[in-house]
Amino acid sequence: xxxxxxxxxxxxxxxxxxxxxxxxxxxxxxxxxxxxxxxxxxxxxxxxxxxxxxxxxxxxxxxxxxxxxxxxxxxxxxxxxxxxxxxxxxxxxxxxxxxxxxxxxxxxxxxxxxxxxxxxxxxxxxxxxxxxxxxxxxxxxxxxxxxxxxxxxxxxxxxxxxxxxxxxxxxxxxxxxxxxxxxxxx
Ligand SMILES: C[S@@+](CC[C@H](N)C(=O)[O-])C[C@H]1O[C@@H](n2cnc3c(N)ncnc32)[C@H](O)[C@@H]1O
Numbered sequence: 001x002x003x004x005x006x007x008x009x010x011x012x013x014x015x016x017x018x019x020x021x022x023x024x025x026x027x028x029x030x031x032x033x034x035x036x037x038x039x040x041x042x043x044x045x046x047x048x049x050x051x052x053x054x055x056x057x058x059x060x061x062x063x064x065x066x067x068x069x070x071x072x073x074x075x076x077x078x079x080x081x082x083x084x085x086x087x088x089x090x091x092x093x094x095x096x097x098x099x100x101x102x103x104x105x106x107x108x109x110x111x112x113x114x115x116x117x118x119x120x121x122x123x124x125x126x127x128x129x130x131x132x133x134x135x136x137x138x139x140x141x142x143x144x145x146x147x148x149x150x151x152x153x154x155x156x157x158x159x160x161x162x163x164x165x166x167x168x169x170x171x172x173x174x175x176x177x178x179x180x181x182x183x184x185x186x
Contacts, residue, residue, distance in 0.1 A: 008022050084146055
């Protein structure tokens, strides 16, 4: 299965919570990690790493690199770039997802925040401009839907290795296994 990573562009200090949620969405829906481009935000990094430490799995959070460099390196390694935008090809009414999958290549998904540079739409940057419907919503919702369709829902049954905490699904209430019990259970 091709790997997917996310490039979060346009983070401002006031976006801390949203950028953290972009990273948590990426992790929960099967991406390998997030590049927070152009800026550094230690608060977001710490929050994400805390979740990874408790809830397990491998997930990277890299920050500060210019977006052009991230895209260039990704493409040099043979990957493709998918820009999520309300103005792109509609994932439901077009065959864009099939065309993305048919490349068989690793995918870097770009999500914005404020208005993104026009260059993001160009062939030089994005191999595909994909809309999760053509109405504006959010970077988290668009990322979740894209990843879920890309991985066909299978990411939701994934086990996260070395977890210290694990949910035992219940029709009601909360049940979790903590580290000690987890070790005993495995
Ligand atoms: C809150 S939107 C900001 C949109 C911004 N006003 C603009 O015109 O580009 C933030 C990000 O969410 C994602 N997004 C929002 N709606 C989307 C949609 N319908 N399809 C795909 N991505 C979407 C895009 O990545 C966008 O950059």
